[in-house]
Amino acid sequence: MPIPEDVTGEEIDKDVRQELQSLPKTLADDVAKNLVMVARLIDEDPEGAYGYSRVALRLASRVAAVREAAGFAAYANQKYSEALAEFRAARRMTGSVDLWPVMADCERGLGRPEKALDMAGAPEVHKLDKAGQVEMRLVAAGARRDMEQLDAAIVTLQSPELASNSVQPWTARLRYAYADALLAAGRDGEAREWFAKAVEADKDGSTDASDRLAEMDGVEFVDALVEVEDQDEQRDVQKDAPEGDGDSLPVEDVEPRDLTTAVDEDVVVVEESDTPEDVADSADVEEGKDSADAEDAEDAEDSEGDVGREADKD
Template structure:
């Protein structure tokens, strides 16, 4: 979930309609431009509620709210983005693709390319995932965390086809330091270890899992996989 769309901290009493300040100014402005005046308040409330539910991990309820927001504002890229993310969270990849591609087309942004790419993997089209990830990597406006996720998706898609050397080369495009571990850095190391193990390079795979465990012993199943390789 992009931080720019997260509800602000502090919350509000259950049942209280969300206020406009719950959404960032650029999202509010985009909603107002794309929604008829009589539907704006309800559309904003539905979108804010959908985001809140996504943050709680309730993708199903988020889909319900986002669908209602779309009925009020189908031309809003923010609404289509949140609906796509909620559908993705439910594993409804084909439907997520429709919404997230609409978001990408309407907004001109590449910051959800990694989710689109992973959805393509989910519908059995890994080859189409790699160019989208590459596009995100080349976009200077895309945050580093999102670029890392794009690398992970592309590498996984390539590995799905047994193209391990290409997968490892793609992972190499994400620069990391062994002494600094962001959450996405741990994921990069883990995926690299997974690809190396699948490629039969057990010693190198163990080194990657060891880096993960050194920073977080409970991350994924890295400790178990390291033990199996030792």
């Protein structure tokens, strides 16, 4: 798989770098670069991270850090059986119990919550540091919920770490899990209180506690970007609409049209029932009347002329 040019392999942890020193330098550099890509992609692109982990595993399967990285990549892709096998291999190589909680969670993923609870009560848990013990408590509570033992899950999470006011790396996740368990048990008021406490501790947004709290409060978020796009679209529609004379009104607001129409200096009143043909006929009648009057005047003048000529003869 391609490695970006900005990846040098020096970005990995010093402890991992020391483990890779058992390999030839060129091989160690290649493995290191693939491990960097696993760490870079595991949250946003789990499938891509898994691909790089398989390359690293093919190059150096006897390095514990490589087996651990492969386990986390498989875990991120919900390949729990494969992840559990890699974690077990890494634990055999190092003898460390640090992976015990995530191994127990793999058992949950495989549909074996009872096995996870057994691991939660094993002696290895006492060898974990505080963060590991809190993680193990979270896994045990999850196993209880898998078994529909909601009250037991709530009790499992109740601990000095939960009651503490100090904020640790695990505090937000612990409070969130407790709030979620309370909500599942129908204790909405307490759940809201603990979601609010989770928000206070969640400085890096590792949970969606703020969204859950808003949902409980009936707050609906509007995507500002979508709203702006809708406004722009409306403006475009108005811009493309045909332009009127600037004085036009909506159809329902237009006043009835005046049915009085001027013809020259005379005014012809048109009834609503009149058709255009009726109006034309009326105009023709008026015009014919005017023509007849003109002809009568001419005839009168001719008659007067004839009388005058007869008088001259006499």
